[in-house]
Amino acid sequence: MVSGAVRTHKLLSDGRRQIGAFHLPGDVFGLEAGSAHRFCAEAISDATVRVAKRSAIVAMAARDIDLASELWTLTAEKLQHAEDHMLLLGRKNAEERVASFLLEMAGRASSELTVELPMSRQDIADYLGLTIETVSHTLTQLESKATIELPSSRRINLRNRGALQRLHA
Amino acid sequence: MVSGAVRTHKLLSDGRRQIGAFHLPGDVFGLEAGSAHRFCAEAISDATVRVAKRSAIVAMAARDIDLASELWTLTAEKLQHAEDHMLLLGRKNAEERVASFLLEMAGRASSELTVELPMSRQDIADYLGLTIETVSHTLTQLESKATIELPSSRRINLRNRGALQRLHA
DNA sequence: CGAATCATTGAGGAATTTCAAGTGGTGTGG
DNA sequence: CCACACCACTTGAAATTCCTCAATGATTCG
Numbered sequence: 093m094v095s096g097a098v099r100t101h102k103l104l105s106d107g108r109r110q111i112g113a114f115h116l117p118g119d120v121f122g123l124e125a126g127s128a129h130r131f132c133a134e135a136i137s138d139a140t141v142r143v144a145k146r147s148a149i150v151a152m153a154a155r156d157i158d159l160a161s162e163l164w165t166l167t168a169e170k171l172q173h174a175e176d177h178m179l180l181l182g183r184k185n186a187e188e189r190v191a192s193f194l195l196e197m198a199g200r201a202s203s204e205l206t207v208e209l210p211m212s213r214q215d216i217a218d219y220l221g222l223t224i225e226t227v228s229h230t231l232t233q234l235e236s237k238a239t240i241e242l243p244s245s246r247r248i249n250l251r252n253r254g255a256l257q258r259l260h261a
Numbered sequence: 262m263v264s265g266a267v268r269t270h271k272l273l274s275d276g277r278r279q280i281g282a283f284h285l286p287g288d289v290f291g292l293e294a295g296s297a298h299r300f301c302a303e304a305i306s307d308a309t310v311r312v313a314k315r316s317a318i319v320a321m322a323a324r325d326i327d328l329a330s331e332l333w334t335l336t337a338e339k340l341q342h343a344e345d346h347m348l349l350l351g352r353k354n355a356e357e358r359v360a361s362f363l364l365e366m367a368g369r370a371s372s373e374l375t376v377e378l379p380m381s382r383q384d385i386a387d388y389l390g391l392t393i394e395t396v397s398h399t400l401t402q403l404e405s406k407a408t409i410e411l412p413s414s415r416r417i418n419l420r421n422r423g424a425l426q427r428l429h430a
Numbered sequence: 431c432g433a434a435t436c437a438t439t440g441a442g443g444a445a446t447t448t449c450a451a452g453t454g455g456t457g458t459g460g
Numbered sequence: 461c462c463a464c465a466c467c468a469c470t471t472g473a474a475a476t477t478c479c480t481c482a483a484t485g486a487t488t489c490g
Binding site: 381382393396397400401414 | 436437438439440
């Protein structure tokens with residue numbers, strides 16, 4: 093990713109959707125060891141993406157041991173994210189999920205206190221395994237506790253990072 | 262894994278547990294690109310495990326391109342499993358989760374129609390993001406629909422694989 | 431046989447989803 | 461410049477699924 097944002101997701105036959113990750117500038121995504129992609133990728137905003145042929149990368153890695161090691165590391169980082177996300181999806185309640193999400197986004201933003209969200213509420217819901225209404229309810233609830241501020245729907249200020257951290261556990 | 266079964270899990274501070282995977286004979290587990298393990302591993306039954314030093318494997322991979330590629334593939338397979346499991350945890354209901362679990366276990370068993378479970382109901386619940394009671398209720402419900410049979414608590418016969426496959430979707 | 435552990439069952443409760451309006455901002459056309 | 465339509469988001473009540481709690485049943489082990 094050079095600029096903008098991309099989401100990757102899986103679908104069930106009846107349309108239920110699980111977003112696996114959001115990709116922001118600097119990220120590498122869509123790199124698979126096998127020949128078939130297993131996620132659908134869509135741009136969320138205007139985005140610039142640099143594309144490489146898998147076969148070319150694999151061919152280079154066969155001669156360059158450092159590159160081969162880099163490929164492994166990249167996949168291992170994705171695995172780590174997926175493992176953390178399984179814990180969130182399997183065992184956290186709505187408030188904890190939203191708190192974890194806000195901290196994740198804040199960790200990738202330039203400012204640690206203001207988060208500019210590139211994705212819609214529906215995208216957040218499908219990332220956190222919730223409905224759009226529950227995400228909205230929960231954000232409102234966090235605002236009423238003065239944990240966050242919602243100056244606009246796509247911008248969130250973190251007023252009490254400690255409270256979020258406690259929910260993130 | 263040589264014999265037996267192992268579970269790997271993560272914990273929240275208050276004890277809630279998410280099992281990431283069950284490891285059966287033939288599996289490789291605990292291989293990380295970084296130096297720190299991120300899961301806790303416990304034997305479920307009597308088990309035989311062959312252990313290798315990570316540093317030794319990484320050193321060998323630096324000289325053997327085929328081994329390096331093998332490491333990448335192993336991690337990528339774990340990632341694929343984690344991605345599928347995120348869809349299950351985020352978007353499937355209890356019946357669908359149990360059906361997917363039974364098919365996963367059947368796919369690794371010698372017989373496709375009888376599943377011998379090495380893990381407890383609590384382990385299944387923590388793998389599927391449910392409670393032990395919901396797992397039990399759901400199994401009973403599948404039995405009453407003649408989708409499965411429960412000759413004993415650790416043995417399950419699949420009577421209607423099509424129905425399970427439909428739930429697995 | 432009794433104790434301990436694991437699993438099942440069922441009723442009641444709680445969190446999240448579903449359903450149905452309502453709000454607010456944005457863009458378009460008169 | 462205002463009216464209107466459209467979209468994303470919010471709000472609140474009702475419904476549902478899953479969880480909690482409590483009791484019972486089954487199996488193993490000393």
